[in-house]
Amino acid sequence: MDLGAARTRIYVKGKGIVLDEPSAVLRDRDTGRILGYGAEAARGEPCWPIKGGLPVDGVLAQRMIRHFLRKVHRHPFARPRMVMAVPDDADAIERAALRDLAFEVEARGVLLIPHALAAALGAGVPVDDHAGRMVIDIGRDSARVAILSHGELVAAGRAPGGGHAMNRSIASLIEHDHGLLIDEGEAEAAKRRAGPQWKPLHRQVLIHGRDPHTGAERTERVPVQRIYEATRQPVESIVRAALDTMERCPDELATDLGERGAVLVGGGALLRGLARRLRTGLCMPVRRAERPPESVVLGLGQCVDDLGLIAKLSDRLRADRRAKVRT
Template identity: 35%
Template structure:
């Protein structure tokens, strides 16, 4: 036991928000030290990894046939085990460095609430293969709520809506437990895809994922704005030639309507299943939004319009889960109480 404590003192334990779009790593005593895209570039002929993270993202849609930019996670879970393992190994080595004397870290990983036992095992195995000593899986909305500073251990109803790249996780939390939850495989990626398909249908223009992401960030809105804004976009027409078109914020809101409604309806369904005492706490305290997907303009207003409950953003929505995992690392008893079986 004394040896275990000594080992813990020497090792830099880590929290990993393993997201579909981005991975954030929190190192005990240092804070968030890495925030990079969950993308790996591989040479399909030699199977050699050419780039990971930011470098790999720059290659998306621009690679020759033999180089593939792979996103090894889909809807918050592992879709390519070997590539995820390689990506985790790269990120862990990058933040901790290589040292023979340094013990393997205790690793806490955020995962969606709707994860299956097979998917859980894949995350645990990938982390252990990448160099973790012990692996604890924490539900992402629980981690996001802790990162947002909500009093999760108190007998108070806290509602968190964590919208990432691949999943939207909604949870009502009280006494360090998830009372009601809803995991939806509709989030930021689906918003991008909706924009791509809308532009293809309406403007007969083919655009890539990165252009769709830029459109969403610059002129996207969850509700129809009074003022019309325009944005020039480039892609290729149906004959394959480069073409420039103009898109408006009203068109983007129309493109996103179905996806946004799916998320809002999931929030309403979760509220309907919430015990009355906790629901009254939420009505008083509001709904907290976290995750990159939640940053879509006016999403807070849309949720408030549809539920009648004030929605507000966590202080740092993009890193709420990673910050929460970092806080959990300081409390081994809390890790054991809230980790998934």
């Protein structure tokens, strides 16, 4: 289970990804009664009980996950073994909270995998050699930067905002240029309509919003280039976070990164021209994963299909350390 701030994805052994829904819970404002979860909740003004891969509202997160599991297994008393991604900078208390959450929803076992390692596995990045690899995951509430070597986290950083900051920037630009108010959902949709490709520059996307003076709904055509320009500041913050993370890793790994570069994952990685912009800012190769939004859950899926995978990586790492001590 990839428990993301924006979406929750579940991978089942032998079936692949079987659920991909917003990490949202809709409650009645007056009574507090829960009206819907996931896709049903996203139609209103929902609560988002997950932030940074961790529960910020334990009760709502528990109910949401229980709903998703019942939807997947179609049985109220299913007790699956769970593999979950844990944030790279999570402390012991946060890791314990994630484990407790899994057991509260009746999991009979839980294995926590470092988020960056899961993303790298899902993106097809080799993680069992000594070379340095950078993973940039652009989520809803932040962009996470991690440097891996031999399956182990070497350095990690974070840029606040992530996809949410990009959406706010797009909404501000639409209001400034066209006098049109749009919500975060429409800003996200506009970002997706723009697409990941850099060309052609003259393309336009339709934006649906509300006129603040009349309250009437209105549609405007916005050049894709303007959406690109609106996200300049959030992208620059990701570049700074990546450079700061590189400064904290050994020189030999920094050299590896200059040759092998970084891989982009997460829903925000679909932003048009993002890989090219990061490539320019970081002066290194940057590529987008084949399936950026699903990279983490696909990596967790590899661990589900082969529960000994992480143990194998750990055994290799210990063997290499012993070899270095002998030499």
